Amino acid sequence: MQDFAYHRPRSIADAVSLRRSAADGSYLAGGMTLIPTLKQRLAAPSDLVDLGALGELAGVRLESGMMTIGAMTRHAVVAASQDARRAIPALAALAGQIGDAQVRNRGTIGGSVANSDPAADYPAAVIALGATIRTDRREIAADGYFRGLFETALEPGELIREIAFPVPARAAYRKFRHPASRYAVAGVFVADFGGSRVRVGVTGAGPCAFRWSALEHALSSALDPAAANGAPLDHGRFNSDLAASAEFRAQLVRVMAKRALESLSG
Amino acid sequence: MNAMIGQPVRRREDVRFITGRGRYTDDISLAGQGYAAFARSPYARARIVSIDTTGAKTTPGVVGVFTGADLTAAGIGALPCGWLVKSTDGSDMKVAPRPPLAATQVNFVGEPYAIVVGETLAAARAGVDALEADFEELEASANLASAMEGVQIHDGIERNLSFHWALGDAAAVDAAFARAKHLTTLTFANNRLIPNAIEPRACVAAYDAASDEITLYTTSQNPHLERLILAAFVGLAPEHKLRVVSPDVGGGFGSKIFVYPEETAAAWAARALNRPVKWTAERSESFLSDAHGRDHLTTAELALDDAGTFLGLRVRTRANLGAYLSTFGSSVPTYLYGTLLAGQYCTPAIHVEVDGVYTNTAPVDAYRGAGRPEATYVIERIVETAARELGVDPAELRRRNFIQPDQFPYETPVALVYDTGDYQQSLERAQKLADVAGFPARRAAAAAKGLRRGLGYSCYIEACGLAPSQLAISLGAGVGLYESGEIRVNPTGSVTVFTGSHSHGQGHETTFAQVVAGKFGIPIEQVEVVHGDTGRVEFGLGTYGSRSLAVGGSALVKSADKIIEKGRRISGHLMETAPDQVDFEDGVYKARGTNRRMTFGEVALAAYVPANFPEGLEPGLSEKTFYDPKNFTYPAGAHIAEVEVDPETGVVKVVAFTAVDDFGTVINPMIVEGQVHGGVAQGIGQALLELGAYDESGQLVTGSFMDYAMPRADDLPSFSVDTTVTPCTHNPLGAKGCGEAGAIGAPAAVMNAVTDALGVKDVAMPASPERVWRALRGA
Numbered sequence A: 001m002q003d004f005a006y007h008r009p010r011s012i013a014d015a016v017s018l019r020r021s022a023a024d025g026s027y028l029a030g031g032m033t034l035i036p037t038l039k040q041r042l043a044a045p046s047d048l049v050d051l052g053a054l055g056e057l058a059g060v061r062l063e064s065g066m067m068t069i070g071a072m073t074r075h076a077v078v079a080a081s082q083d084a085r086r087a088i089p090a091l092a093a094l095a096g097q098i099g100d101a102q103v104r105n106r107g108t109i110g111g112s113v114a115n116s117d118p119a120a121d122y123p124a125a126v127i128a129l130g131a132t133i134r135t136d137r138r139e140i141a142a143d144g145y146f147r148g149l150f151e152t153a154l155e156p157g158e159l160i161r162e163i164a165f166p167v168p169a170r171a172a173y174r175k176f177r178h179p180a181s182r183y184a185v186a187g188v189f190v191a192d193f194g195g196s197r198v199r200v201g202v203t204g205a206g207p208c209a210f211r212w213s214a215l216e217h218a219l220s221s222a223l224d225p226a227a228a229n230g231a232p233l234d235h236g237r238f239n240s241d242l243a244a245s246a247e248f249r250a251q252l253v254r255v256m257a258k259r260a261l262e263s264l265s266g
Numbered sequence B: 001m002n003a004m005i006g007q008p009v010r011r012r013e014d015v016r017f018i019t020g021r022g023r024y025t026d027d028i029s030l031a032g033q034g035y036a037a038f039a040r041s042p043y044a045r046a047r048i049v050s051i052d053t054t055g056a057k058t059t060p061g062v063v064g065v066f067t068g069a070d071l072t073a074a075g076i077g078a079l080p081c082g083w084l085v086k087s088t089d090g091s092d093m094k095v096a097p098r099p100p101l102a103a104t105q106v107n108f109v110g111e112p113y114a115i116v117v118g119e120t121l122a123a124a125r126a127g128v129d130a131l132e133a134d135f136e137e138l139e140a141s142a143n144l145a146s147a148m149e150g151v152q153i154h155d156g157i158e159r160n161l162s163f164h165w166a167l168g169d170a171a172a173v174d175a176a177f178a179r180a181k182h183l184t185t186l187t188f189a190n191n192r193l194i195p196n197a198i199e200p201r202a203c204v205a206a207y208d209a210a211s212d213e214i215t216l217y218t219t220s221q222n223p224h225l226e227r228l229i230l231a232a233f234v235g236l237a238p239e240h241k242l243r244v245v246s247p248d249v250g251g252g253f254g255s256k257i258f259v260y261p262e263e264t265a266a267a268w269a270a271r272a273l274n275r276p277v278k279w280t281a282e283r284s285e286s287f288l289s290d291a292h293g294r295d296h297l298t299t300a301e302l303a304l305d306d307a308g309t310f311l312g313l314r315v316r317t318r319a320n321l322g323a324y325l326s327t328f329g330s331s332v333p334t335y336l337y338g339t340l341l342a343g344q345y346c347t348p349a350i351h352v353e354v355d356g357v358y359t360n361t362a363p364v365d366a367y368r369g370a371g372r373p374e375a376t377y378v379i380e381r382i383v384e385t386a387a388r389e390l391g392v393d394p395a396e397l398r399r400r401n402f403i404q405p406d407q408f409p410y411e412t413p414v415a416l417v418y419d420t421g422d423y424q425q426s427l428e429r430a431q432k433l434a435d436v437a438g439f440p441a442r443r444a445a446a447a448a449k450g451l452r453r454g455l456g457y458s459c460y461i462e463a464c465g466l467a468p469s470q471l472a473i474s475l476g477a478g479v480g481l482y483e484s485g486e487i488r489v490n491p492t493g494s495v496t497v498f499t500g501s502h503s504h505g506q507g508h509e510t511t512f513a514q515v516v517a518g519k520f521g522i523p524i525e526q527v528e529v530v531h532g533d534t535g536r537v538e539f540g541l542g543t544y545g546s547r548s549l550a551v552g553g554s555a556l557v558k559s560a561d562k563i564i565e566k567g568r569r570i571s572g573h574l575m576e577t578a579p580d581q582v583d584f585e586d587g588v589y590k591a592r593g594t595n596r597r598m599t600f601g602e603v604a605l606a607a608y609v610p611a612n613f614p615e616g617l618e619p620g621l622s623e624k625t626f627y628d629p630k631n632f633t634y635p636a637g638a639h640i641a642e643v644e645v646d647p648e649t650g651v652v653k654v655v656a657f658t659a660v661d662d663f664g665t666v667i668n669p670m671i672v673e674g675q676v677h678g679g680v681a682q683g684i685g686q687a688l689l690e691l692g693a694y695d696e697s698g699q700l701v702t703g704s705f706m707d708y709a710m711p712r713a714d715d716l717p718s719f720s721v722d723t724t725v726t727p728c729t730h731n732p733l734g735a736k737g738c739g740e741a742g743a744i745g746a747p748a749a750v751m752n753a754v755t756d757a758l759g760v761k762d763v764a765m766p767a768s769p770e771r772v773w774r775a776l777r778g779a
């Protein structure tokens, strides 16, 4: 790890300005992703702006059909949140399946969504629920947010404040865990908003999370889990690694989607 | 006789381990120590054009920078391989010298080429970053399958072949195959594993200028061997000027048997700098530089007659040695593998040929089981496959071919003489425990849920208790394989035991204390076990190959017997009774036919305060033994795995695992059960999860726990374990060894179950979801 200047601002405004004035700064949330990259010296930022003291960034709020989760809310907090478990139990369950207990007690939703790891879980929910990412400067819709491998619509220094999830009628998440890391090799989040409005978010399979529109279309006529077997799914740009080839990932996406849909109807 | 034998005494060492008071190498810090970091090759194969150390030397806080050239100039030699294997043409294996720090060429990713010592670890690492090494990257041979046809790695070693070794009677096998009615053939890989002990390798070395002595604290399974090799072969220091201490060691699984570059370079640097030097591997360094395990490509053919009797077995193996021969790298795929290919069966003709092949990968050496898991996998996979092809129940086919209890001692066609065993008994016990009879119903119930259920056997045998020294040396071993055991009875009657075995998780401080306390009839609290220090223990060959109790424990029994005998003379003298009229029972010497008696403690005191002592007897009560076993021991058993496969995702779940093992006499059943659990977990890991993978260019693809899947608790079922006992016939404890059985037996059982579930002939290990899914689609 290289030396860096450490800051622990007390306000969002200070955080953003510290980050802006740094030569090569980085926000620090739970550190579960960032610290290992520092240790391996894959990154060597000049300044770390720790968001840990910004109490206003943490917490789960439920109001008028919207569940809002502050960027600094730990996975374990979402998993245990009564509001989350009542309003969107699939989202609470998703949080409870991230990594291991240590990771869940440190890692944050803001860090996860900012990072856009292709195998992260939250992005599937962000996509499927059509969430809104609220930053220090604007609101970004889920559909345009994830841009590619570790790439998002965030501008340099832009700070995620919170993420607002519309509450669906029902939802489910199914994840195929990587045998070693336990990240998602394929994860599918389905959200049913009623009136044949179903959204499907897929993570793990491609360079970043995406909507499986062809399946959504098939489901709009009938909410039949078997639709996942046949809906067009192009795995041409899917990830391929030791854990799963692109072709096998496509199979897993179908199976996870089918099982998520089955648990919806079941 | 020995009341402590068979008692599930709680592990005494665990109190310090689980309360954070263990003393591991990294816990040891010496005044003024510097910290070492290593510069490691980013290439699988490259010529070192030049290394400019200027930047490193001027990095703030750096106190020393040394390269391979420095070590060579100081006369530090190559790290030797301790077992000379000969090729079929009579020539010696070809050894590529392995300098502790590469000087002219690097041959695997992670090979160290420089050591930097800093006031702090950060300074040392900054120094490594400031090194300017100019490499000329060369084409690599990183793939075992093509390495013999690939680019030549080392000068003078054509086809990258170190040895072509064979064992058995080829003509007899050919004749058997000519007579055969049925032939079963299998070709498969035994996957490369990365050991991953929880404690990474570490060392702290100190030089004492006054005595010219080096003390090396290091994570070793055999500190005396480490000292011997560093003194006699590497030339680090004369043996009497080198002390090697291996304190608490957090797991080894074989990977800490070997002498590695890092502790060699660190110890040398400590003297060069005249200050202590400490190094602790990071996990990613462990992945790259610990000796890996297994990695074979094998074709096996089994010839059978009409009745399913085995006639002959032919095995061809290509074994990956890695870039260099590690300390025992040559013995593992030869003598620890080929000699086991008879398994539990009366196969009359066996022939095995092994090509030991260099590749541009980390050296491969013993890993829990070492050769025997590979052998068991060959036999038990092909036997199960033959049974399926013949339509015979796999247990029945085994039964027909088992060596029968009245055939012992049984000489195999591959150079071993099994002393005792009862294979039928363990198989039957395992079948009952596993409720094999109820399997069809369980399979049907799984099918109703859309799952495929399978059952697989593995009836393994292993040769443990390495080894009769003369035999081992005649086969190429560079050292004897006896063990030393010394017992000092203190004047107050407490006992200090010095063993050359080493405990790195096995619980010797409990088991050995049980043996000795039971012998003397004293409370176990009165026995202290000392191991892992060449300055305290006379000599030792360390712990591996499940040898500690059978060899090291036997040495202690012999020493205890000598002490008891001496006590008989002392007490007889004091009780005015002839020694042969003195009985020793439950810690008390009794003059037969009288009420005169002396406790063990009283005799101890008398030995050190010899006011009235037998004529000609030396005072004191301390004895030692070098115990050299007459034969190997042959633990064996039957493992049964039951798996459920999700055909849509290819996920294999081990739903039940039964192990019935014959370890001979069991001293502490709780510790034995723990050893079986750990071994089975590693065996299941090999079957389903673990793969050390290099890409074609020789980069390690699975270099962290993000990619290398170790088995976790939720990957495993609750094991059902039991033992049968046929005591070893040639050591005083009757013990055979239990440390590796799980890792040896489990992979074949699991893979037999997986292939049974899928209805396919073979799936490669690890049976990953994708492989299983593809196997099903192909079926």
Ligand SMILES: Cc1cc2nc3c(=O)[nH]c(=O)nc-3n(C[C@H](O)[C@H](O)[C@H](O)COP(=O)(O)OP(=O)(O)OC[C@H]3O[C@@H](n4cnc5c(N)ncnc54)[C@H](O)[C@@H]3O)c2cc1C
Pocket: A026, A027, A028, A029, A030, A031, A032, A033, A034, A035, A051, A071, A072, A097, A098, A099, A100, A103, A106, A107, A108, A109, A110, A111, A112, A114, A115, A117, A119, A120, A121, A122, A158, A159, A160, A161, A181, A182, A183, A184
């Ligand atoms: C062993 C292990 C297992 C894991 N398993 C899983 C898993 O199964 N599923 C899964 O989804 N994840 C998994 N993770 C990742 C984990 O969920 C982390 O929480 C996540 O990677 C990042 O969150 P963090 O709070 O730790 O962010 P940090 O590591 O602190 O930061 C990550 C990046 O996001 C930026 N950032 C952080 N907060 C903000 C913000 N509010 N606004 C803008 N930028 C910000 C940082 O600057 C940095 O670039 C695992 C991690 C580990 C170490």
